[in-house]
Amino acid sequence: MLLFTPGPTPVPQNVRNAMAQETMHHRTPEFEAIFEQTRKHLFKLLSTDEVVMIASSGTGAMEAAVTNLCKNTLLSVNSGKFGERFGKIALAHGLKNVEIKNEWDTPVSVEAIVQAVKNNPDIDAIAVQISESAGGLRHPVEELAKAVKAIRADIMIIADGITAVGVEMIDVSHIDCLIAGSQKALMLPPGLAILGLSNKAVVAIGSGVGYYLNLASEIKKQRQNTTAYTAATTLIIGLLEVLETIEKNGSLKRLYGETACRAKAVKRALEAIGLHSYPITPAKSMTTIIDENASEIRQLLKEEFEVNIAGGQDHLKGKIFRINQMGLISAYEMAWVVNSVELALSKLGRRPYDGTANRVFNEVFFGVES
Numbered sequence: 001m002l003l004f005t006p007g008p009t010p011v012p013q014n015v016r017n018a019m020a021q022e023t024m025h026h027r028t029p030e031f032e033a034i035f036e037q038t039r040k041h042l043f044k045l046l047s048t049d050e051v052v053m054i055a056s057s058g059t060g061a062m063e064a065a066v067t068n069l070c071k072n073t074l075l076s077v078n079s080g081k082f083g084e085r086f087g088k089i090a091l092a093h094g095l096k097n098v099e100i101k102n103e104w105d106t107p108v109s110v111e112a113i114v115q116a117v118k119n120n121p122d123i124d125a126i127a128v129q130i131s132e133s134a135g136g137l138r139h140p141v142e143e144l145a146k147a148v149k150a151i152r153a154d155i156m157i158i159a160d161g162i163t164a165v166g167v168e169m170i171d172v173s174h175i176d177c178l179i180a181g182s183q184k185a186l187m188l189p190p191g192l193a194i195l196g197l198s199n200k201a202v203v204a205i206g207s208g209v210g211y212y213l214n215l216a217s218e219i220k221k222q223r224q225n226t227t228a229y230t231a232a233t234t235l236i237i238g239l240l241e242v243l244e245t246i247e248k249n250g251s252l253k254r255l256y257g258e259t260a261c262r263a264k265a266v267k268r269a270l271e272a273i274g275l276h277s278y279p280i281t282p283a284k285s286m287t288t289i290i291d292e293n294a295s296e297i298r299q300l301l302k303e304e305f306e307v308n309i310a311g312g313q314d315h316l317k318g319k320i321f322r323i324n325q326m327g328l329i330s331a332y333e334m335a336w337v338v339n340s341v342e343l344a345l346s347k348l349g350r351r352p353y354d355g356t357a358n359r360v361f362n363e364v365f366f367g368v369e370s
């Protein structure tokens, strides 16, 4: 079965092998050397001033960012389930929350953010997804961060990059906290979250908030290549292997280039067989299609063509399907995925099969359009 859900994503064979070694003790020079190497790679991946790894799923990093960087009011952007989660985290910790809510296909506007900041002097942090995975949407995070910093430089910008870090180059000039998670673009099993921090964020964190998710304790320890509590050793060993593999495959730049090219080719292939992209501003992390037969298409893909893709949640259940673009994906696998979608449409009596999706995918991906 081909796993093409936008998280979890497949773990490459060499990464699984690396994680299959004997368990290591975390307080040893051997593990500290691995930790140090991993940190070096993470600085390149995130381009931030500081990085911290924590043993939790991505939501743990979202919570750590909010509790350590927001003292008063969090402005959050809800264009889907993950954006909604930031608001819930703030409220769960007794913080105030101002939310800008839109339909799941609609990116937040920079003007709406600027207006909210001007209207509410209590806002001291903004949390937004770079790629909102609920509807496969890209928010204009870099632009809104720049606009906010121009009027209130002290506001902390928290960017959830769980489906963006490892997908595309992110300009962190105005971002204070950039979050990544293991089981999405980083091609690992779930359980490891990463936060990239600006120097301003490190200052704002001060002595930190909370206990397990106190970022000050982690920053202090991780600068010495160790962790405050037991490190997720196996996942960190896997992460180092992933980051080394990306480098061996021709660097991050090549990965970003291929991901963008594949996302474009899949979108074109599916549009060529009459399907429609859902988000107004699609993220490169996944291809999201709105279709009345979304459930049937997913079911046919799974049962007849051995392809596992994701559906939608809440009000989009049965209305969309999402195909992963994150990670090191072989073109022949993706060609099979779009071909399967075309076969499914033919089985549903929507359109006679003629191989268009496969042809268009290959023409666009390999640049051989006539």
Ligand SMILES: *Cc1c(COP(=O)(O)O)cnc(C)c1O
Pocket (backbone or CB within 6 Å): 007, 057, 058, 059, 060, 082, 129, 131, 132, 133, 160, 161, 162, 163, 181, 184, 190
């Ligand atoms: C998956 C995801 C999360 C949540 O991560 P968990 O690992 O499920 O806690 C947060 N934000 C985005 C954009 C995601 O795609």
